[in-house]
Structure formats: structure tokens, C-alpha cells
Amino acid sequence: MDRKEFFKRMGLMMAGAVAMNIDSKAQAMMALSEGEIPDIASEAKIKTKMPEMDAKLDKPVTVMVIGAGSRGRTYARYAEKFPGSMKVVGVADLNPNRRSAMAKKHGIPKENQFAHFNDALSGPKIADAVVISTPDNLHYEPCMKALALGYHVLLEKPVAPTEKECRDILKQARKYDRIVAVCHVLRYAPYFVALKQVLDSGAIGDIVSIQHMEPIQYAHMAHSYVRGNWPLADKTTPIILAKSCHDLDILRWLIGKPCQTIAAEGSLHLFRPENMPKGAPERCTDGCPHESECPYSAIDIYERRKRHLGVFDLPSKDPALIREKLKTTNYGRCVFRCNNDQCDHYVAIMKFEGDITASFTMDAFTPWGGRRTRIMGTKGFIEGDMKKFTYYDFRSGHKSVWDQKVSEIAEYKGSGHGGGDHLLARDFLRAVSAGDEKLLSSTIDVSIESHVMGFMAEKSRKSMKKVKI
Ligand SMILES: NC(=O)c1ccc[n+]([C@@H]2O[C@H](COP(=O)([O-])OP(=O)(O)OC[C@H]3O[C@@H](n4cnc5c(N)ncnc54)[C@H](O)[C@@H]3O)[C@@H](O)[C@H]2O)c1
Numbered sequence: 038m039d040r041k042e043f044f045k046r047m048g049l050m051m052a053g054a055v056a057m058n059i060d061s062k063a064q065a066m067m068a069l070s071e072g073e074i075p076d077i078a079s080e081a082k083i084k085t086k087m088p089e090m091d092a093k094l095d096k097p098v099t100v101m102v103i104g105a106g107s108r109g110r111t112y113a114r115y116a117e118k119f120p121g122s123m124k125v126v127g128v129a130d131l132n133p134n135r136r137s138a139m140a141k142k143h144g145i146p147k148e149n150q151f152a153h154f155n156d157a158l159s160g161p162k163i164a165d166a167v168v169i170s171t172p173d174n175l176h177y178e179p180c181m182k183a184l185a186l187g188y189h190v191l192l193e194k195p196v197a198p199t200e201k202e203c204r205d206i207l208k209q210a211r212k213y214d215r216i217v218a219v220c221h222v223l224r225y226a227p228y229f230v231a232l233k234q235v236l237d238s239g240a241i242g243d244i245v246s247i248q249h250m251e252p253i254q255y256a257h258m259a260h261s262y263v264r265g266n267w268p269l270a271d272k273t274t275p276i277i278l279a280k281s282c283h284d285l286d287i288l289r290w291l292i293g294k295p296c297q298t299i300a301a302e303g304s305l306h307l308f309r310p311e312n313m314p315k316g317a318p319e320r321c322t323d324g325c326p327h328e329s330e331c332p333y334s335a336i337d338i339y340e341r342r343k344r345h346l347g348v349f350d351l352p353s354k355d356p357a358l359i360r361e362k363l364k365t366t367n368y369g370r371c372v373f374r375c376n377n378d379q380c381d382h383y384v385a386i387m388k389f390e391g392d393i394t395a396s397f398t399m400d401a402f403t404p405w406g407g408r409r410t411r412i413m414g415t416k417g418f419i420e421g422d423m424k425k426f427t428y429y430d431f432r433s434g435h436k437s438v439w440d441q442k443v444s445e446i447a448e449y450k451g452s453g454h455g456g457g458d459h460l461l462a463r464d465f466l467r468a469v470s471a472g473d474e475k476l477l478s479s480t481i482d483v484s485i486e487s488h489v490m491g492f493m494a495e496k497s498r499k500s501m502k503k504v505k506i
Pocket of ligand 1: 103105
């Protein structure tokens with residue numbers, strides 16, 4: 038690169054920096070001799086504007102929630118916070134307590150309360166949109182029906198358990214000219230939005246490779262993929278989609294180019310009957326001799342640490358109430374006796390257009406959840422953990438940090454995934470109100486592309502062959 042080109046490129050970088058408000062007190066370049074380690078003592082902050090959460094619509098978009106469980110309640114909370122932008126006017130859930138709790142909270146009339154989604158979608162249209170937050174294998178049917186009835190759809194991920202069903206939903210959305218937003222909520226989280234802005238500014242040059250990790254966290258793995266809602270790949274979706282379709286989507290989005298090949302490995306290493314310690318009974322509450330040292334003890338996770346209690350719909354955290362649930366539901370079962378088959382470790386390597394490589398690791402055996410990402414560019418490097426990311430510029434040795442405290446913003450409270458849950462809801466409501474799907478980052482067509490990456494990863498893992506996409 039000649040001097041002119043160099044300054045042209047640096048100018049681009051600085052322009053990017055200014056657009057993102059990188060505090061430039063230490064942007065001065067330093068002359069480094071060969072082999073010298075860049076001085077990263079000089080540090081600046083990258084500040085991005087935190088998006089406002091309220092869609093601020095002239096009139097609220099009306100919504101029926103199909104599946105009033107954990108995710109359905111998350112989106113319905115948006116209506117509680119911003120009633121001028123969203124109103125919940127209908128609910129469907131097989132669970133009468135969940136159904137009536139949502140009906141009460143939102144003043145839903147009796148005639149708009151349904152048990153099965155079929156009942157909700159057999160009559161006339163009662164809202165502008167539906168939220169589909171039923172279990173993974175129950176997305177396809179209600180989504181196809183809702184589109185045919187003229188509803189716009191906020192569709193929980195994964196879209197559907199097979200590639201064909203995903204493509205059918207895309208076709209149906211086009212046929213009825215409706216908006217389908219897939220809940221790839223990470224795309225809307227200010228952390229990932231800022232990361233994407235830095236990449237798009239050209240600050241790290243061209244992306245060459247990415248290492249991305251999804252640490253599931255040991256207790257979360259036991260809760261969701263061993264004892265809980267997603268233990269069997271065939272009955273729900275394989276864990277690469279059930280848990281990690283977000284990550285394939287984020288990789289595709291950050292890189293901004295299509296994935297060409299994928300190769301995957303993974304298995305269920307630990308949670309199998311042959312690994313059960315001697316004498317372990319059916320349930321942790323049955324006097325298990327290993328309870329005091331087993332990290333997966335249900336008594337420890339739910340009763341002592343009070344984690345993941347949302348699934349029990351309890352009126353309080355009273356240990357006696359929790360113990361009763363551990364004695365009567367799958368959440369008290371020994372993790373080695375759960376008849377589960379989801380992988381607890383999974384690795385995929387991908388090649389994207391433009392000679393860009395990426396590796397993805399999903400792992401159950403970590404103390405924390407979230408995401409960890411490293412991005413290698415021709416002029417710089419980024420490392421982040423979903424709370425903070427650090428951008429290093431090779432030539433100047435300068436380091437810039439983004440660490441805005443999303444959790445401290447009052448109007449972001451109640452939205453998980455670093456604010457992404459409700460920012461997605463906001464964009465969906467704006468898109469429906471304006472009749473313009475371009476207001477969304479996760480439209481159905483781009484979401485299906487990353488789902489295909491997941492289906493191909495499974496194909497590769499099972500066939501032990503690299504697969505073309
Ligand atoms: N976007 C994300 O980050 C994210 C996170 C977690 C879960 N999810 C996805 O969201 C979906 C829901 O997950 P969840 O954790 O809320 O599960 P959940 O079990 O808490 O809620 C699902 C609800 O659907 C209801 N239901 C089941 N069958 C029904 C039917 N035939 N008609 C009406 N209601 C029915 C259940 O009674 C339950 O209340 C799943 O597909 C899951 O994979 C997405």
C-alpha cells in the first residue's frame with residue numbers, strides 16, 4: 038500500500054470513528070518498530086446512541102399472544118410499558134393459569150381467550166398481529182394459519198423444525214403479503230448493533246476470520262436441554278437451531294456475506310445413563326448420596342440458588358413450594374436419567390464468501406452464559422463478551438472500548454438479551470404500523486438463510502462430511 042492509499046484508508050477509519058463518537062483523545066498514531074508490542078495504555082471509549090424503546094406510534098398495534106409462557110410474557114410486557122404502541126387483545130395457551138394471568142393483566146375479553154391455537158385461528162381476525170411463542174414444533178401450523186387469516190407475525194425462533202417448513206412459511210408470507218419477524222433478538226441488542234457499526238466503518242479493515250462461542254452455562258444446560266423443554270432433538274429441534282440459530286444468524290449478519298460451506302462435530306458427552314454415579318436415585322430429592330457435590334443437583338439449582346424458577350409459575354420462592362415441583366416435574370430428575378439426546382458440546386467451522394472463515398463453539402460446561410466473540414481483521418482486532426467489546430488498531434496500538442451499561446437504562450428493564458427482546462418488539466410494531474418490513478433487521482428471508490446453515494451443520498455432524506450451502 039502506498040502512502041496515499043494508507044492515508045485514504047486511515048481517513049476512512051477515522052471517519053468511522055467520528056460517526057460512532059470514538060473519544061479521540063488518544064487517536065494519535067505511534068511509530069512502532071518491527072516486532073514491538075503496541076502500546077495499549079492509551080484507551081478511548083466508543084459511545085453509541087442508545088435507541089429509545091418506545092415505538093411511539095399514533096395508535097397501538099393490536100396483538101394476540103399464542104403461547105403465554107416465558108417468551109410470550111416477555112413480549113406482552115412491552116405492551117405494559119408502552120400501551121400507546123402495543124395492546125394485547127387476545128391470548129391462546131393450553132395452560133389455564135397462564136392464559137387467565139395474561140388475560141387479567143391486559144384486560145382481554147372472555148371471547149378472545151383460547152386454549153389451543155387452532156381455536157384462536159379458526160374464527161375471524163381479532164388483531165393486527167400475532168406473537169407465536171409456542172414450543173419449537175408448534176410454530177409452523179399456527180404461523181401458516183395466521184398468515185392465511187391476514188395477521189402479521191412475530192415468530193419465535195427457530196422458525197420451524199425442517200428446512201421445507203421454513204421455506205413454506207416464507208412462501209406463505211409472500212403469498213399473503215404479510216410481515217414475519219423472526220425473534221433473532223441479538224441483532225437488536227445495542228452491543229451487537231455497536232459491534233456491527235464498528236465493522237461496517239471499516240475500522241478493522243477486511244474481516245478475515247471470526248471465533249464465536251456460545252457458553253450455555255452448566256445449570257442452564259441441565260435446565261433446558263436435559264430436564265426441561267428441549268431434551269430431544271427430534272421432538273423439538275437440534276440444539277444448533279434450538280439454542281444457536283441466534284449465533285449462526287449473528288455470524289452471517291456481522292460478516293455480511295453468504296456462508297458457502299460448513300462442517301460440524303458434536304455429541305452428548307455427559308448427561309447419559311452410563312455416567313450416572315453409583316446409587317443415584319430417580320430424583321435428586323430421593324436422598325441421592327451425591328447431592329452435596331453434584332453440580333447438577335436440582336436442589337442446589339432451584340431450591341438453594343433459586344435459578345430458573347419462572348417455569349414453575351409459583352406465587353413465591355418458598356422452598357417448600359419449590360421442593361414440591363422437584364418431586365413432581367421433570368426438573369427434579371437426575372440429569373443422568375432424563376432420556377435426552379441433545380449435544381452438550383458442538384463445534385462448527387464455516388467458510389464465507391470472500392475467503393472469510395469462522396468457527397463456532399457451543400458449550401454446556403461453562404460457569405457463565407452470554408457470548409464471546411473475537412474478530413480478526415486486516416487492520417485491527419475486536420474481542421467482546423456481550424457486555425463490553427474492545428477494538429485494537431494494529432498500526433497505532435490504540436485501544437477503544439464499548440461498555441455501555443444497558444442494564445441501567447430504566448426503559449430497558451424487563452427486556453432480556455441485552456435489550457434485544459423489546460427493541461425487536463419495537464421494530465416489529467413500527468414495521469406493522471407502517472406496513473414496511475424493511476424496518477426490521479430479522480425479516481423471514483434472511484432468517485431462513487441462517488436456519489439453513491443450522492440444518493446443514495446437523496447434516497455435516499451426522500454424515501461426518503463438510504457440506505456446501
Ligand atoms: N428468542 C429467544 O431468545 C428465545 C429464548 C427462549 C426460547 N425461545 C423460543 O420461544 C418458544 C417458546 O419458548 P418458552 O421458553 O416461552 O416456552 P414455554 O414453555 O415457557 O411457553 C410455551 C407456551 O406454549 C403453550 N402451548 C403449548 N402448546 C400449545 C397449543 N397447542 N396452543 C396454545 N398454547 C400452547 C404452553 O402451555 C406454554 O405456556 C420456543 O420455540 C423457544 O425455542 C426463544
